[in-house]
Amino acid sequence: MKISTLLSLAGLAVLSHGAQVPRDYANNDYYVLHLDRSTSPEQVASRLGLRHEGQLSELEHHHVFRAPKFDEDVVKRQIQERKRRKRDVGGSDPLDSILLSSKQKPRMHLEKRMIPPRPEGLPVVRRQEAAPPSSAALQKQAEVMKTLDIADPIFNEQWHLFNPVEIGHDVNVTGLWLEGITGKNSTVAIVDDGLDMNSNDLKPNYFAEGSWDFNDADAIPAPELSDDRHGTRCAGEVSAARNDVCGVGVAYDSRIAGIRILSKAIGDAEEAEAMIFKYQDNQIYSCSWGPSDDGRTMEAPGILIKRAMVQATQKGRGGLGSVYVFASGNGASNGDNCNFDGYTNSIYSITVGAVDRTGAHPYYSELCSAQLVVTYSSGSGDAINACYSGHGGTSAAAPLAAGIFALVLQVRPDLSWRDMQYLAMDTAVPIDDGVAEWQTTTIGKKFSHTFGYGKIDSYAMVEMAKTWEKVKPQAWYFSPWIHVKKNIPEGKDGLAVTVEVTADMLKAANVARLEHVTVTMNVEHTRRGDLSVDLISPSKVVSNIAVARRLDTAGTGYKDWTFMSVAHWGESGVGKWTIIVRDTEKNGNKGKLVDFHLKLWGEAIDADKAKPLPMPDEHDDDDHNVIQTTTLQASTTPIAAGTAATSVKGNPSDHPERPTKNPAKPSGTEKASPSGTNEAQEATSSASSSWVSWLPSFGASKTVQIWVYGAIGLISAFCCGLGIYFWVARRRRLRNDSRNNYEFELIDEEEAEGLNPGEKGAVGKKARRTRGGELYDAFAEGSDDDQFEDYRDRERSHTRLPGDDSEQYVVGDESDDESGDEKAERKPLSGPR
Ligand SMILES: *[C@@H]1O[C@H](CO)[C@@H](O)[C@H](O)[C@H]1NC(C)=O
Numbered sequence: 001m002k003i004s005t006l007l008s009l010a011g012l013a014v015l016s017h018g019a020q021v022p023r024d025y026a027n028n029d030y031y032v033l034h035l036d037r038s039t040s041p042e043q044v045a046s047r048l049g050l051r052h053e054g055q056l057s058e059l060e061h062h063h064v065f066r067a068p069k070f071d072e073d074v075v076k077r078q079i080q081e082r083k084r085r086k087r088d089v090g091g092s093d094p095l096d097s098i099l100l101s102s103k104q105k106p107r108m109h110l111e112k113r114m115i116p117p118r119p120e121g122l123p124v125v126r127r128q129e130a131a132p133p134s135s136a137a138l139q140k141q142a143e144v145m146k147t148l149d150i151a152d153p154i155f156n157e158q159w160h161l162f163n164p165v166e167i168g169h170d171v172n173v174t175g176l177w178l179e180g181i182t183g184k185n186s187t188v189a190i191v192d193d194g195l196d197m198n199s200n201d202l203k204p205n206y207f208a209e210g211s212w213d214f215n216d217a218d219a220i221p222a223p224e225l226s227d228d229r230h231g232t233r234c235a236g237e238v239s240a241a242r243n244d245v246c247g248v249g250v251a252y253d254s255r256i257a258g259i260r261i262l263s264k265a266i267g268d269a270e271e272a273e274a275m276i277f278k279y280q281d282n283q284i285y286s287c288s289w290g291p292s293d294d295g296r297t298m299e300a301p302g303i304l305i306k307r308a309m310v311q312a313t314q315k316g317r318g319g320l321g322s323v324y325v326f327a328s329g330n331g332a333s334n335g336d337n338c339n340f341d342g343y344t345n346s347i348y349s350i351t352v353g354a355v356d357r358t359g360a361h362p363y364y365s366e367l368c369s370a371q372l373v374v375t376y377s378s379g380s381g382d383a384i385n386a387c388y389s390g391h392g393g394t395s396a397a398a399p400l401a402a403g404i405f406a407l408v409l410q411v412r413p414d415l416s417w418r419d420m421q422y423l424a425m426d427t428a429v430p431i432d433d434g435v436a437e438w439q440t441t442t443i444g445k446k447f448s449h450t451f452g453y454g455k456i457d458s459y460a461m462v463e464m465a466k467t468w469e470k471v472k473p474q475a476w477y478f479s480p481w482i483h484v485k486k487n488i489p490e491g492k493d494g495l496a497v498t499v500e501v502t503a504d505m506l507k508a509a510n511v512a513r514l515e516h517v518t519v520t521m522n523v524e525h526t527r528r529g530d531l532s533v534d535l536i537s538p539s540k541v542v543s544n545i546a547v548a549r550r551l552d553t554a555g556t557g558y559k560d561w562t563f564m565s566v567a568h569w570g571e572s573g574v575g576k577w578t579i580i581v582r583d584t585e586k587n588g589n590k591g592k593l594v595d596f597h598l599k600l601w602g603e604a605i606d607a608d609k610a611k612p613l614p615m616p617d618e619h620d621d622d623d624h625n626v627i628q629t630t631t632l633q634a635s636t637t638p639i640a641a642g643t644a645a646t647s648v649k650g651n652p653s654d655h656p657e658r659p660t661k662n663p664a665k666p667s668g669t670e671k672a673s674p675s676g677t678n679e680a681q682e683a684t685s686s687a688s689s690s691w692v693s694w695l696p697s698f699g700a701s702k703t704v705q706i707w708v709y710g711a712i713g714l715i716s717a718f719c720c721g722l723g724i725y726f727w728v729a730r731r732r733r734l735r736n737d738s739r740n741n742y743e744f745e746l747i748d749e750e751e752a753e754g755l756n757p758g759e760k761g762a763v764g765k766k767a768r769r770t771r772g773g774e775l776y777d778a779f780a781e782g783s784d785d786d787q788f789e790d791y792r793d794r795e796r797s798h799t800r801l802p803g804d805d806s807e808q809y810v811v812g813d814e815s816d817d818e819s820g821d822e823k824a825e826r827k828p829l830s831g832p833r
Pocket residue numbers: 172174175176429457459460
């Protein structure tokens with residue numbers, strides 16, 4: 001074998017492991033450059049005086065370059081210089097091949113922010129501690145344990161798997177186990193703060209090949225900091241083995257991988273690598289984290305991470321698509337909502353919220369129109385027992401769902417990432433808690449912003465999967481940007497804008513029926529938290545795509561922010577879509593709806609005509625006058641053509657001053673016009689914030705009607721426009737990314753309500769005893785999770801020496817840690833940081 005072949009094989013081996021060399025951010029700068037095919041990375045490196053470090057994981061044409069540490073973004077500067085010179089002297093230059101440049105800024109290590117205390121005045125509703133288990137249920141439980149040879153000492157406490165007290169409030173999985181469906185040959189990766197692969201409960205199922213530590217740049221994602229316990233707990237819920245240790249995972253024969261990213265600052269480059277790490281082998285990525293749930297943060301993943309996720313849904317799992325599961329977030333009591341988090345409102349993630357063992361909505365679990373389903377977690381005085389008995393929050397719900405999806409993949413490994421969403425949606429069971437509002441959707445499902453389509457029923461989901469006919473590929477229709485530029489009246493009335501989508505448009509776009517709907521919008525406002533937005537479909541299903549957030553005082557409004565809804569699943573999409581933007585507070589803070597862009601995603605009519613979505617671009621939403629590349633490729637119709645051509649001729653790059661130029665309806669009926677505004681405000685002044693009461697008065701004649709119709713016969717103009725567009729788009733891509741700067745926060749797993757002291761103390765003790773000190777104590781009590789007074793009292797008497805607390809814990813000194821009305825939040829002392 002030639003030496004060069006050997007070398008390239010070695011190179012491949014290194015590359016296939018993701019992070020090849022530990023990146024030394026202390027002494028170097030790193031740039032990720034997206035290059036076109038015309039120039040090699042080596043040419044670019046030598047031109048810029050950087051060192052080429054290799055491709056960024058599997059992301060084609062994305063390369064990592066290293067430079068000596070320097071404050072300035074040297075690549076950006078050189079690109080700008082080159083542009084200036086190009087205007088004067090022209091010629092060619094390797095820099096012309098750079099489509100995107102992103103200087104990596106590792107985010108500072110963040111303290112894990114504690115879950116907010118219970119809001120004052122919210123009563124603690126505890127489940128009846130004395131309620132005895134049903135003897136029939138206990139008998140069934142015993143039979144299951146005997147038949148399956150389950151000897152795990154805390155299985156009896158794992159009510160989320162089998163609940164003998166609140167009958168029916170569990171994930172209904174034992175019937176599947178009895179059929180041999182236990183997650184065999186399925187793989188879940190826990191993207192988190194590490195995974196204790198040496199614990200006796202995880203060792204048998206640990207999947208080393210799919211694991212990586214992006215914080216320490218090695219192959220072993222073992223927990224290292226004293227508070228690296230979160231990932232191990234999540235992993236236990238999925239894949240704790242059936243043995244004599246602790247309990248079992250919901251998919252106890254599945255493989256479990258650990259991808260460690262949360263323990264130190266990392267750049268977008270590493271996060272992108274993590275999100276697609278070994279995506280042919282890791283099938284499901286379970287993510288119990290996200291931007292802060294403080295009720296004022298509004299953050300989305302950076303472009304490299306977005307691209308990684310899009311690529312994973314197209315190429316991961318042999319083209320079936322990686323399945324991402326995200327916890328909805330724990331900020332409900334801060335008024336937070338999962339549509340303000342760009343991970344949970346991505347169409348590529350299944351967002352999972354929580355329901356507690358009494359069937360109630362836990363006060364922390366965030367609501368939103370992007371939430372697909374919920375599953376069991378902490379609340380009403382109890383939590384999830386996955387070796388450690390105080391696991392909870394939406395952090396515990398996501399892995400439970402991921403484990404159930406692993407059961408589905410055992411039976412049907414051929415299902416796509418969208419099939420998984422269909423199955424979850426279709427088999428979820430609505431929950432009647434007497435509080436949540438439910439709407440009946442167009443396809444006869446119940447949807448609630450509190451619980452999505454309801455709780456996952458493992459048995460029902462796998463049963464349906466067995467005979468599921470796979471859906472056709474994805475297709476999409478993007479409306480042009482709808483330019484509104486109208487003030488939003490303060491108060492309940494709001495500003496309504498209607499867009500009509502015709503059957504022909506969807507046919508031309510190859511869209512048969514809807515799945516996700518997204519709305520990208522620009523709203524100027526001096527107090528962002530005052531705003532709310534509803535999206536109403538042609539069949540009058542209402543999505544609260546944005547809600548007012550009392551703590552969000554940002555003066556920035558919404559900037560190209562994309563909201564998402566799953567409530568319109570199965571609709572045809574044909575008809576009038578309305579958005580209503582409200583300024584809910586009369587406080588002198590005012591704003592204006594600038595423009596928005598409706599995107600209907602769904603199943604293709606003709607699979608042969610379907611194409612993969614082009615990689616997202618950081619400036620996808622900049623060209624407010626241009627139909628996006630993606631649409632051009634999807635709908636090769638006069639509609640897109642006419643619009644694109646018109647727009648390009650208009651004012652393609654100017655963000656603030658966008659001409660209101662929508663193609664007129666061919667028949668000459670109404671079209672968008674600024675004069676419609678007063679009428680709209682008048683019309684909607686009769687609307688109230690309750691959708692029920694304004695629906696009847698919601699008339700076509702009363703709202704602004706912006707008819708979006710395609711002009712026919714503009715194909716040649718389109719071609720011309722397309723050329724200009726690509727030229728403009730390419731130039732624009734050279735700009736630097738301004739969105740790769742965001743922070744992470746663990747969605748912490750506990751709520752500050754009292755646990756059932758008797759049970760917890762007993763279980764915790766037993767669990768520890770069983771481990772015999774062999775388990776990494778990620779599973780153990782004693783950490784940030786330990787904030788239950790009565791629980792602690794109990795614990796002390798069992799296992800801790802008096803005064804132990806003060807040695808292990810410090811009472812939080814940050815405002816974040818202000819104690820709630822009942823319990824002091826505590827946080828662990830820093831580990832070896
Ligand atoms: C739960 O699983 C059983 C089989 O074990 C099945 O008969 C039942 O329909 C499932 N769902 C519910 C809600 O009970």
